[in-house]
Amino acid sequence: MSGGDIAAIFQGAIVTVTLSFIGILIGLPIGLGLALLRWANVPFAAKVVTLYVSILRATPLVTLLLLLFFALPNIGVPINPISAAILALVMNTSAFNCEVWRSALMNFPKDQYEAAQSVGMTAEQRFRRIVLPQIVRVSLPGLVNEMSLLIKVTPVLAVVGVVDITRAAVRIGAQTYEPLPPFLVAVALYAPIVFALVSLQRWIERRQVAAEAAA
Amino acid sequence: MAETSKVLDVAGVSKRFGDIEVLSDVSFQVDKGETICVLGPSGSGKSTLLRCINWLERPDAGQIYLNGERIGINNAGIVMGDRELSKIRTRIGMVFQHFALWPHLTVLQNLMEAPVQVQKRPKAEVYDEALALLAKVGLSDKRDAFPAKLSGGQKQRVGIARALAMRPDLLLFDEPTSALDPELVGEVLVVMRDLAREGMTMVIVTHEMAFARDAATRVLFLDRGRAVETGSPDRFFSNPETERARQFLQRYAGDTANNKR
Amino acid sequence: MIHDFGIVWGERALLLSGLVNTAILSALSAVAALLLGFIVTPALMSKRPAVSGAARLFVDGMRCVPFLLFAYIVYYGFPSFGIRLDNWTSGLAALTIYNAAYMAEILRGAWAVQPREPIEAGIAFGFSDIRLFRRIILPPLLLSAGPVIGNQMIQIIKDSAFLSIIALPELTHAASSIQSRHYVPFAAFITAVFLYWGLCLIIEAGVGSIGRVAEARR
Numbered sequence: 047m048s049g050g051d052i053a054a055i056f057q058g059a060i061v062t063v064t065l066s067f068i069g070i071l072i073g074l075p076i077g078l079g080l081a082l083l084r085w086a087n088v089p090f091a092a093k094v095v096t097l098y099v100s101i102l103r104a105t106p107l108v109t110l111l112l113l114l115f116f117a118l119p120n121i122g123v124p125i126n127p128i129s130a131a132i133l134a135l136v137m138n139t140s141a142f143n144c145e146v147w148r149s150a151l152m153n154f155p156k157d158q159y160e161a162a163q164s165v166g167m168t169a170e171q172r173f174r175r176i177v178l179p180q181i182v183r184v185s186l187p188g189l190v191n192e193m194s195l196l197i198k199v200t201p202v203l204a205v206v207g208v209v210d211i212t213r214a215a216v217r218i219g220a221q222t223y224e225p226l227p228p229f230l231v232a233v234a235l236y237a238p239i240v241f242a243l244v245s246l247q248r249w250i251e252r253r254q255v256a257a258e259a260a261a
Numbered sequence: 262m263a264e265t266s267k268v269l270d271v272a273g274v275s276k277r278f279g280d281i282e283v284l285s286d287v288s289f290q291v292d293k294g295e296t297i298c299v300l301g302p303s304g305s306g307k308s309t310l311l312r313c314i315n316w317l318e319r320p321d322a323g324q325i326y327l328n329g330e331r332i333g334i335n336n337a338g339i340v341m342g343d344r345e346l347s348k349i350r351t352r353i354g355m356v357f358q359h360f361a362l363w364p365h366l367t368v369l370q371n372l373m374e375a376p377v378q379v380q381k382r383p384k385a386e387v388y389d390e391a392l393a394l395l396a397k398v399g400l401s402d403k404r405d406a407f408p409a410k411l412s413g414g415q416k417q418r419v420g421i422a423r424a425l426a427m428r429p430d431l432l433l434f435d436e437p438t439s440a441l442d443p444e445l446v447g448e449v450l451v452v453m454r455d456l457a458r459e460g461m462t463m464v465i466v467t468h469e470m471a472f473a474r475d476a477a478t479r480v481l482f483l484d485r486g487r488a489v490e491t492g493s494p495d496r497f498f499s500n501p502e503t504e505r506a507r508q509f510l511q512r513y514a515g516d517t518a519n520n521k522r
Numbered sequence: 523m524i525h526d527f528g529i530v531w532g533e534r535a536l537l538l539s540g541l542v543n544t545a546i547l548s549a550l551s552a553v554a555a556l557l558l559g560f561i562v563t564p565a566l567m568s569k570r571p572a573v574s575g576a577a578r579l580f581v582d583g584m585r586c587v588p589f590l591l592f593a594y595i596v597y598y599g600f601p602s603f604g605i606r607l608d609n610w611t612s613g614l615a616a617l618t619i620y621n622a623a624y625m626a627e628i629l630r631g632a633w634a635v636q637p638r639e640p641i642e643a644g645i646a647f648g649f650s651d652i653r654l655f656r657r658i659i660l661p662p663l664l665l666s667a668g669p670v671i672g673n674q675m676i677q678i679i680k681d682s683a684f685l686s687i688i689a690l691p692e693l694t695h696a697a698s699s700i701q702s703r704h705y706v707p708f709a710a711f712i713t714a715v716f717l718y719w720g721l722c723l724i725i726e727a728g729v730g731s732i733g734r735v736a737e738a739r740r
């Protein structure tokens with residue numbers, strides 16, 4: 047394995063991180079939107095969201111990715127590997143984020159909401175100024191956990207030809223007939239990213255526990 | 262060992278945790294049918310003493326005999342293995358402050374578990390006996406309930422019935438009523454009083470002074486790990502020998518008057 | 523479109539064998555991972571820093587490595603130590619070892635919140651060794667960890683789909699074969715998705731009933 051090979055894997059790492067980041071950025075608000083639909087019990091929509099989350103939680107990312115990549119062109123929607131990858135990540139992570147947001151919403155103290163109502167805040171004000179800041183805080187560890195899970199499934203994107211860390215590693219392995227070293231390099235790149243997120247999650251949890259103890 | 266009416270003989274037991282000596286040279290004996298109440302301030306080593314008796318805690322020095330048989334050290338002079346200890350432990354029933362019922366088993370199963378699984382007694386026999394014990398503690402209707410569904414007083418009565426189901430030679434109680442709401446204490450003490458009257462041999466750690474006064478055959482006063490005083494409850498409560506016991510009783514004086522049942 | 527599903531229906535034997543393989547693979551590795559977890563958990567809580575440190579390194583290490591990469595390393599790594607494994611065995615080994623780390627962490631969490639007194643009562647009533655573990659310690663532990671173990675089993679099913687990449691003939695691999703043979707991607711993969719969903723619903727139903735059993739015994 048040459049220096050150029052390692053550089054190729056690094057380039058793959060940039061693709062991986064970028065795609066994950068885009069997936070999270072889009073998936074986060076969509077997850078919140080879905081959670082709100084369920085929380086507010088919007089007729090029909092709430093049922094659809096429940097079904098969507100249940101199915102998506104059960105669907106492996108590989109299967110979802112293959113479905114999108116091969117089936118969308120089949121029904122006349124052309125899609126390239128990158129778009130298929132982002133779409134799959136967003137669908138996957140929005141379903142999980144929805145659950146995190148929803149549990150925060152379900153546990154939101156009702157009396158606070160009523161207090162906001164009693165001082166005459168509009169629904170939009172109540173949500174933006176009272177509910178949102180608090181559920182963001184409560185959801186944060188769960189959302190960070192979800193991010194680390196998302197990054198851990200990204201190697202799958204290589205399947206449809208996205209040149210990420212994994213695909214670079216597979217390619218180098220095939221060229222050099224030594225498949226193991228490139229995979230070890232790939233792990234060495236992934237592990238610190240995931241570890242940083244896991245540590246961030248623990249740090250947030252500890253800080254919140256400490257803040258609660260102080261209060 | 263000579264035939265004796267002594268059920269329990271504790272001889273010179275000491276125990277330390279790190280730097281603190283929790284029990285120092287504690288000796289006392291319990292005759293068949295006696296009810297001994299162990300009294301003493303918090304942290305004086307009462308729980309540790311009970312736990313040393315059935316070797317849940319290993320004493321550092323001293324000997325403990327159950328019906329003349331040494332606990333914890335076998336005939337060869339070697340510390341007993343878990344199996345050997347288990348055998349002796351089945352002859353000592355224990356009732357816990359926080360009930361310690363097995364949450365995954367129903368009330369009836371809690372009673373039958375150890376007699377069937379450990380003592381290997383026939384299921385049918387144990388079943389009949391368990392039902393009789395539940396009737397005795399007034400919980401026949403709760404036989405199929407899980408512990409989670411019971412009140413504290415009911416849990417503790419199950420705890421006592423569970424210990425009795427082992428047909429133990431000796432029953433140990435560690436503050437059996439101190440985790441209970443005041444209005445539930447009475448129902449448990451009633452059961453314990455009945456056992457005392459029937460001649461069950463018991464060692465009871467308690468802060469219920471009124472109960473100790475009228476149900477105990479003897480009290481043992483423990484202070485900073487030492488058995489400072491022992492004697493009849495009448496003498497102990499009306500005329501304690503030591504200054505420490507006097508101070509202790511003064512603190513509980515109000516309690517004794519109020520809780521007279 | 524109906525016609526496409528007709529083609530998938532024609533290949534139902536292949537799909538069924540994929541489904542069965544996924545189910546067997548997941549069930550086997552879930553059980554094995556749980557058993558391994560029972561070995562790793564005491565090591566995690568060991569008083570000897572070398573033992574607990576090594577266990578912690580294993581558990582945290584697995585948490586930081588993507589499963590697909592780990593599967594590749596097992597698949598390509600064992601042969602370089604002279605151990606030849608077929609893709610079934612190496613897939614099963616990868617799934618098991620990887621998830622053992624998660625199971626160990628789950629069991630440690632459940633153990634930490636178990637009350638001590640009922641166990642002490644077990645000892646006082648003459649239980650020891652295996653019988654103490656099996657009859658007194660294990661049942662409440664499994665009841666309280668049940669829902670989280672169920673979630674992890676769903677995760678295992680999803681992880682097993684990665685193994686299609688090392689050509690293990692599980693459900694996603696079967697759907698892939700059907701799609702490449704007949705070019706019916708939508709029908710093939712959506713059928714697979716619904717089959718995965720079915721598996722998870724079964725597990726969720728199981729978790730639900732364990733939850734009800736546990737609720738009564740809390």
Ligand SMILES: Nc1ncnc2c1ncn2[C@@H]1O[C@H](COP(=O)(O)OP(=O)(O)OP(=O)(O)O)[C@@H](O)[C@H]1O
Pocket residue numbers: 278283301302303304305306307308309310
């Ligand atoms: N496992 C242990 N390790 C270290 N110290 C212990 C342990 N168990 C008990 N101790 C200490 O031994 C002393 C006696 O404890 P013990 O529980 O026997 O007191 P007690 O008389 O039962 O008190 P209480 O009335 O509060 O139950 C206490 O200072 C306690 O902190």
Ligand SMILES: [Mg+2]
Pocket residue numbers: 307308309435436
């Ligand atoms: Mg105590």
